[in-house]
Amino acid sequence: TAQIGAAFAFDLDKDYCLPYYRDLAVVLAFGMTAKDIMLSAFAKAEDPNSGGRQMPAHFGQKSNRIVTQSSPVTTQFPHAAGIGLAAKMANDPVAIYASTGEGSSNQGDFHEGINFASVHKLPVVFVIHNNKYAISVPASKQYAAEKLSDRAIGYGIPGERVDGTNMA
Numbered sequence: 001t002a003q004i005g006a007a008f009a010f011d012l013d014k015d016y017c018l019p020y021y022r023d024l025a026v027v028l029a030f031g032m033t034a035k036d037i038m039l040s041a042f043a044k045a046e047d048p049n050s051g052g053r054q055m056p057a058h059f060g061q062k063s064n065r066i067v068t069q070s071s072p073v074t075t076q077f078p079h080a081a082g083i084g085l086a087a088k089m090a091n092d093p094v095a096i097y098a099s100t101g102e103g104s105s106n107q108g109d110f111h112e113g114i115n116f117a118s119v120h121k122l123p124v125v126f127v128i129h130n131n132k133y134a135i136s137v138p139a140s141k142q143y144a145a146e147k148l149s150d151r152a153i154g155y156g157i158p159g160e161r162v163d164g165t166n167m168a
């Protein structure tokens with residue numbers, strides 16, 4: 001639900017998508033097909049993500065502005081800031097979706113990407129999918145803040161927590 005809601009806040013014909021490996025619904029909304037996903041799962045040369053060379057769920061598809069994902073988590077955050085800067089310099093009115101997990105939000109690239117984007121007022125929406133675990137590590141061992149959305153205060157940008165399972 002959170003992924004569909006987030007994706008449909010964007011212009012799916014113009015905006016950029018920097019997903020992480022859980023964003024199957026997001027990349028389908030941005031135009032990837034079930035066949036594209038299966039070509040990846042079976043490591044076929046026609047796979048748009050990586051020509052069958054990456055693990056499944058490392059999404060990327062130039063035609064739908066889904067930017068190739070690296071395996072090190074959260075590297076997409078500085079990439080999203082860079083695309084935002086390029087768009088701002090070109091007066092290109094696009095928005096950029098970038099997401100990661102809550103465990104990955106404790107990695108350095110997370111801070112650097114959001115800090116750069118907020119200082120330069122770049123058109124990026126950063127999303128954290130909080131499923132309360134990073135593999136076997138519970139949220140209580142990952143961060144001391146009450147709400148991860150409160151981090152936005154430190155960057156000088158708006159931050160909201162939403163219930164990703166609210167179907168209403």
Ligand SMILES: Cc1ncc(C[n+]2csc(CCOP(=O)(O)OP(=O)(O)O)c2C)c(N)n1
Nearest residue numbers: 022071072073101102103104131133134135
């Ligand atoms: C920089 C880096 N460190 C460690 C890993 C190994 N790794 C892959 S997924 C993962 C857990 C990520 O947890 P979280 O961000 O909460 O995402 P979730 O899978 O729970 O959605 C880790 C540690 C990695 N891919 N990259």
Ligand SMILES: [Mg+2]
Nearest residue numbers: 101131133134
């Ligand atoms: Mg997690």
